[in-house]
Every structure is written in C-alpha cells, then in structure tokens.
Amino acid sequence: MRIYTALVLTNVFSLTLGLALPVCTQIQRAVSSASAVYFPASGHYTEDLAHWVESSTQFSACSVEPGTAADLSIIIQLLGQTRTPFAIKGGGHTGNPGFSSTPGVQVAMTRFSGVQYNATSGTATIGSGLIWDDVYTALEPHGVVVGGGRVSGVGVAGLTLGGGYNWLANQVGLTIDTVVEYELVKPNGAIVSVTASSDPDLFFALKGGGNIFGVVTQFTFNTFPQGQVWGGVIFYGPAQVAAVTAAVASFANSVTDPKAAIIPGYTFQLGQTLAVNIMFYDGPSPPPGIFDQFLAIPHTSADISTRSFLSLVQSAPANVTAGTRGAFHAVSFLEYSPEILDAISNETTFWGTRLAFAGINVTYNVEPFLETIYTHNPSPTAFPFYRTPRTMPLLFEYLWTLPTSDLIAHTAMRQSAEHLTRVAVEAGQAVAQAPLYPNYALFGTPIERIYGSNLPRLRSIKARVDPDNVMGLVGGWKL
Numbered sequence: 025m026r027i028y029t030a031l032v033l034t035n036v037f038s039l040t041l042g043l044a045l046p047v048c049t050q051i052q053r054a055v056s057s058a059s060a061v062y063f064p065a066s067g068h069y070t071e072d073l074a075h076w077v078e079s080s081t082q083f084s085a086c087s088v089e090p091g092t093a094a095d096l097s098i099i100i101q102l103l104g105q106t107r108t109p110f111a112i113k114g115g116g117h118t119g120n121p122g123f124s125s126t127p128g129v130q131v132a133m134t135r136f137s138g139v140q141y142n143a144t145s146g147t148a149t150i151g152s153g154l155i156w157d158d159v160y161t162a163l164e165p166h167g168v169v170v171g172g173g174r175v176s177g178v179g180v181a182g183l184t185l186g187g188g189y190n191w192l193a194n195q196v197g198l199t200i201d202t203v204v205e206y207e208l209v210k211p212n213g214a215i216v217s218v219t220a221s222s223d224p225d226l227f228f229a230l231k232g233g234g235n236i237f238g239v240v241t242q243f244t245f246n247t248f249p250q251g252q253v254w255g256g257v258i259f260y261g262p263a264q265v266a267a268v269t270a271a272v273a274s275f276a277n278s279v280t281d282p283k284a285a286i287i288p289g290y291t292f293q294l295g296q297t298l299a300v301n302i303m304f305y306d307g308p309s310p311p312p313g314i315f316d317q318f319l320a321i322p323h324t325s326a327d328i329s330t331r332s333f334l335s336l337v338q339s340a341p342a343n344v345t346a347g348t349r350g351a352f353h354a355v356s357f358l359e360y361s362p363e364i365l366d367a368i369s370n371e372t373t374f375w376g377t378r379l380a381f382a383g384i385n386v387t388y389n390v391e392p393f394l395e396t397i398y399t400h401n402p403s404p405t406a407f408p409f410y411r412t413p414r415t416m417p418l419l420f421e422y423l424w425t426l427p428t429s430d431l432i433a434h435t436a437m438r439q440s441a442e443h444l445t446r447v448a449v450e451a452g453q454a455v456a457q458a459p460l461y462p463n464y465a466l467f468g469t470p471i472e473r474i475y476g477s478n479l480p481r482l483r484s485i486k487a488r489v490d491p492d493n494v495m496g497l498v499g500g501w502k503l
C-alpha cells in the first residue's frame with residue numbers, strides 16, 4: 025500500500041517536473057537580463073528552493089529570479105497560460121509544506137531587494153525579497169523602523185501578507201496595519217499600485233490574504249521613530265518553570281505600557297521542560313516593575329542589554345541548523361490566565377515526553393498583547409476577521425529530523441490545538457471559532473478559522489481579480 029502510494033506520488037511528481045521544464049526554457053527566452061532561470065546543478069537553484077525548515081522545500085523543475093515587475097508579469101502570464109504549478113518564495117519561513125515550494129517552477133523574489141526611505145512622507149518602500157534584518161539595517165541610519173519580524177531571518181513578504189505580529193504591535197498594530205501601498209503583479213499580469221483609494225477591496229484583501237490575490241513586488245510602510253531599545257533573551261532551568269509561569273501571568277494581566285512586550289516559551293528538550301523569555305522595551309531602559317519578576321528568577325543564561333533594534337532581533341536563537349524539519353500551529357486566547365499558562369506548560373511536558381521517541385522537540389510560545397492591539401487601524405482587514413474582543417496567538421513550534429516523524433508531529437499538533445482550545449472554552453473563553461493567524465496555522469486548518477466572516481467578501485474579490493484562478497497553481501490558503 026505504502027509502496028503503491030509512493031509510486032503514484034513519484035509519477036505525479038516527475039510528470040509535473042517534465043511538463044514544467046519547457047516552461048522554464050520559455051521563461052528564460054522571454055525575460056530580460058535583469059532576471060535569471062536556474063536548473064538543479066546551480067547553487068542559485070539550491071538557494072532559491074531552500075526554506076527555514078527542510079520539510080517546506082521540494083525539488084522544482086527550475087527556479088526563477090525575476091528582476092523587474094515587468095519580467096515577473098511575463099512569468100506569471102506564461103505560468104498561467106500553461107497551467108504550470110509554481111511557488112512564490114520570500115524569506116522561506118513557512119512551516120507548511122507546499123506553501124512556497126512546488127514540483128513546478130519555483131519563483132524566488134530575492135532580486136526585489138530595494139529599501140527607499142522617504143523622509144517627507146515618513147514611509148519606506150521595501151522589496152518583497154528581503155528579510156527583516158535587511159530592513160532594520162537599512163532604516164537604522166534614518167532613525168526609523170517598520171515593525172516586522174521579532175527574530176532573525178523572517179521574510180518581509182510572507183509576514184506582511186499574513187498579518188505581522190511585531191515588537192511595536194501594542195503601539196502601532198499589526199504590520200499589515202502599517203502598509204499604505206502595494207506594488208502587485210495581478211494574476212493576469214497587470215502591474216498595479218494598490219492603495220486604500222485605488223482599489224479599496226483589493227487593499228483590504230492583501231491585508232492578510234497571503235498569496236491568494238497575486239504577487240507583491242514591494243510594500244510601502246509607514247515608519248516610526250526608533251532609538252535604542254532594551255531587552256534580549258533569558259533561559260531558565262526546569263525548576264524555575266512554575267515561577268516563570270507566575271511572572272508571565274502577572275505581565276500578561278497587569279502591564280499596560282504599550283512599549284513593553286514579551287514572548288515567553290516552554291520547550292521540552294532531553295527529557296525536561298525548560299522556559300525561555302524574549303523581552304522587549306521600546307526605550308533604552310524599562311521603568312521599574314515591568315520585567316523585575318523575570319530578572320529575579322534564577323536563570324541559566326541571559327543576553328539582555330540596551331541595544332539597537334536589529335541587535336535585539338538577532339539576540340534570540342532563531343536560525344535552525346540545516347536538515348531540520350518542522351511545523352507551526354496555533355490556538356487563539358482571550359486571556360493568558362494562570363490556569364491557561366499551566367495547561368500550556370503541561371502540554372509541553374505531555375507532548376514532549378510522548379514524542380521523544382520520534383525525535384520531535386516541542387515548543388509553545390506565549391504571545392500576550394494589549395486589549396488595544398487591533399485598535400490602531402480602524403479599517404477592516406482580511407485578517408483578523410474581527411478585532412473585538414481581541415484574540416492573542418499561542419504559537420506551537422515542533423522540530424524534528426526524520427521524514428517519518430512528519431505525520432506524527434502534524435497529528436499531535438492538531439490534537440494539542442483541540443485540547444488547548446477545549447481548556448480555554450471550559451474556562452469561559454469564547455475562542456472555539458476565534459480567528460487563527462494564517463502565518464501560524466497548520467495546513468489543513470478549516471478556512472473558516474482563518475478568514476471567518478470575511479470569506480464572502482474575499483471570494484467576490486478573488487472572482488474579480490483572478491477569474492482564471494492562476495493563483496490556484498500555487499500552494500497556500502484557498503478560499
């Protein structure tokens with residue numbers, strides 16, 4: 025049975041590769057010298073296909089690096105006309121297999137790498153092939169920032185198109201809330217500027233709609249003044265987990281300073297549940313009280329200081345080693361109460377113990393945000409489909425090395441999400457149908473949980489913008 029499935033898959037796979045090859049050659053002939061097509065022998069090909077977790081990478085017939093919007097338009101039209109499966113990759117940080125990989129044509133956006141700061145408008149126009157580290161580096165000399173990835177290596181494009189929880193979110197909202205203009209190659213190849221006034225429906229749809237509505241070449245963001253920040257990462261041993269839980273509950277339910285943020289995590293490694301916390305304060309030193317409880321707990325190591333925004337982002341361990349497989353999933357909470365945090369800590373130990381045989385390391389990251397996080401943008405966006413009451417994500421991150429552990433991990437993550445949602449509902453939180461963050465939710469999550477009451481509007485925009493369903497040739501969330 026298993027051999028049969030493998031044979032069928034192999035045949036479908038080589039069929040796609042074979043059909044896609046002539047399209048690669050067609051693209052090569054049609055594009056300008058600003059763009060390039062690479063084949064499996066090339067190092068560029070390997071780089072274009074690579075993802076943060078290996079399980080999100082698959083062999084493609086070729087990779088294409090478009091260098092201009094005009095070339096990208098030609099490429100999208102050729103792929104659409106020939107109905108060739110393809111993928112669009114930004115920073116390659118998706119945990120979902122097939123969301124930015126394909127057996128067809130891999131489009132890597134790396135050549136869209138500009139950062140232009142306009143001091144008059146206070147905006148920055150940023151290429152969709154960059155990672156946030158590049159953005160922070162380029163904007164630092166201007167004393168401004170765009171709120172994006174909170175740790176190193178995350179792509180601008182995927183994070184922004186999916187929503188964007190960021191260190192400034194309590195002050196300015198999600199990253200999507202700060203976008204004022206998109207340069208988009210539509211599924212029919214038209215190159216357009218999308219703003220709130222040029223096409224309000226499409227502008228709404230791109231704010232959380234991922235790769236459903238076309239390919240973005242650049243984003244224009246509002247920027248915010250940025251000086252030195254305070255924070256970094258702190259690690260705790262197994263004996264301190266209960267004390268960390270108490271500190272997290274206290275932070276989540278009492279700190280109202282929008283400049284303060286944390287991402288505490290529970291992780292099971294080598295038979296033990298450990299705790300970690302990334303702390304952020306938007307200023308050179310935090311007022312007393314906010315982080316004292318975390319600092320007072322005995323810790324195994326810490327890297328906390330007054331530093332640049334970029335240095336803080338790069339302080340957390342976020343670049344995994346080659347060959348690691350992995351996936352993310354999430355649940356949404358209305359409140360991080362001590363009981364919920366206790367259940368999350370228990371869940372880490374429970375699944376960590378149970379999945380050790382398959383070499384799976386489990387981590388749960390708690391993301392507390394203020395009640396006001398979604399009030400900074402009065403306009404509706406594709407995600408989240410409601411803004412009050414505000415929901416907060418819990419991110420699960422499972423990492424392993426063996427392909428045979430894929431199904432075990434995915435199944436456990438779904439069960440864990442169901443369990444934690446049930447615990448929250450039993451505690452009185454109305455989260456059974458709460459929005460799930462598209463950038464964290466595991467593939468297979470019902471689309472109602474991602475776009476909810478926005479689905480009818482999104483479907484009608486999709487029918488107008490992509491009547492031939494060209495973006496149906498890429499993997500990702502489908503309406």
Ligand SMILES: Cc1cc2nc3c(=O)[nH]c(=O)nc-3n(C[C@H](O)[C@H](O)[C@H](O)COP(=O)(O)OP(=O)(O)OC[C@H]3O[C@@H](n4cnc5c(N)ncnc54)[C@H](O)[C@@H]3O)c2cc1C
Pocket residue numbers: 076111112113114115116117118119123124133152172173174175176177178179180181182183184185186187188189190234235238239240241342463464498499500
């Ligand atoms: C270590 C790590 C840290 C993270 N930190 C954060 C965080 O702080 N906040 C947060 O909100 N999320 C965070 N995430 C989640 C992150 O937002 C998602 O993984 C996101 O999808 C990554 O974007 P990417 O461009 O790197 O990924 P990719 O895998 O390249 O792309 C993700 C999706 O976006 C689509 N896409 C990419 N480029 C384009 C484009 N130009 N036009 C249209 N569609 C496109 C792809 O087709 C794919 O479906 C983190 C993930 C990791 C692994």
Ligand SMILES: *[C@@H]1O[C@H](CO)[C@@H](O)[C@H](O)[C@H]1NC(C)=O
Pocket residue numbers: 142143144145
């Ligand atoms: C910068 O922004 C101002 C104000 O919106 C605008 O008039 C100007 O054209 C922009 N400059 C560039 C180089 O885009």
Ligand SMILES: *[C@@H]1O[C@H](CO)[C@@H](O)[C@H](O)[C@H]1NC(C)=O
Pocket residue numbers: 155157176177338339343
């Ligand atoms: C993480 O990886 C990215 C992409 O390869 C790199 O640009 C970045 O500098 C790395 N970050 C750290 C802190 O090493």
Ligand SMILES: *[C@@H]1O[C@H](CO)[C@@H](O)[C@H](O)[C@H]1NC(C)=O
Pocket residue numbers: 363364366367370
């Ligand atoms: C967590 O586990 C402990 C020890 O097994 C148990 O006493 C406690 O009730 C559990 N809490 C939750 C919320 O599941």
Ligand SMILES: *[C@@H]1O[C@H](CO)[C@@H](O)[C@H](O)[C@H]1NC(C)=O
Pocket residue numbers: 293294348349383385423424425
């Ligand atoms: C799991 O954790 C252990 C202990 O920290 C580490 O040595 C191993 O590399 C991790 N495995 C993966 C796949 O991350």
